Amino acid sequence: MANAVPFHKNQNTVECCFSVLNLKKQFEIDLEELESIYLTRSKQTHPDQNLNKSPSERVAILQEFMKLNEAYSVLKAPERRAEHLLGQYGVFIQDNETISPHLLVDMLDMREQLQEAQDNDDHERVVVFKNTMIENNRQNLKEIADLFVSFEENDDLNSLNMIKDLLIKFRYGVRYLEEIEE
Template sequence: MANPSASDDYFRFFGLNQQFKIDLPALDQAYLAIQKEVHPDRHARGSDVDQRLAMQMATLANTAFQTLKNPIQRGLYLCKLHGVDANLETNTAMPAAFLMKQMEWRESLDEQAEDLPALESLMTEVERSKEDALTEIAQAIDGAKNYERAAELLRGLLFIDKFAIELDDTIAALI
């Protein structure tokens, strides 16, 4: 059965290196292998303890997989593992240039809500900004081991991601 002692580190649980840039196919493979091993149906005839442990391991595998698959959640998790809390609920301070860009995007969305080509162009810009943020986060975590900086970048990425979803919804409504 999967190693419950590795449950304090999702990366170790899946046999992956503790880093931001991970091999997603390897994560998928490790997840499927663990799920196959701990699936409750495989332990239906086992003792109550075996069944409970299998259920706990399946739940842990699901939680760990969802955390590591999502780059924002993975980054926040890595920060947490290294003693840095992003304080998402209380720390909303962002650099002025970042806030200005957010305001520009919001104004563009409001002013061009019916202009599909303009919205698609805005989406390209937002996606590029998201990719740039992901690159910076990878450098902060994997390169510099600067988890405070990574947490700051992740807070910004959450804003970008939220805006991208709103923009995507607006585009979808026009199509």
């Protein structure tokens, strides 16, 4: 039996993904620009493009490529980008985060209904649930984007906590959708 317990360090040390990619630190990003910067930088730092360099140079280049990769994958996915940006502002989501009783009750209700529809092989209803959740998640992301703008303009710390709650909600939504897929 494995006996490792995840331990979360101070996440302040995480390197800013926006600066790795020379992008402005804000939630709204131009995905095409991200892609183009990533590809250009990959061509410079991928180990296969640097086969003639000395071993020590190649190690440094490899590390740079890995950093680039990580930053790219964080920024590409909106929910990861939001979480990373929150962290940059000092707000973290822990694994054992307590969630609002209100959200918990909502989620439990929705799961129960889904379970019922699945048990009755009611595909139509399952599809309705699925589409509702996809729409919910889309709304949540939009709200998150607006709140980031509000924070960036007014330095309104309260919006960061609201973003955090929305992200937790979003994650529940993702897990809910995964269950439907299975």
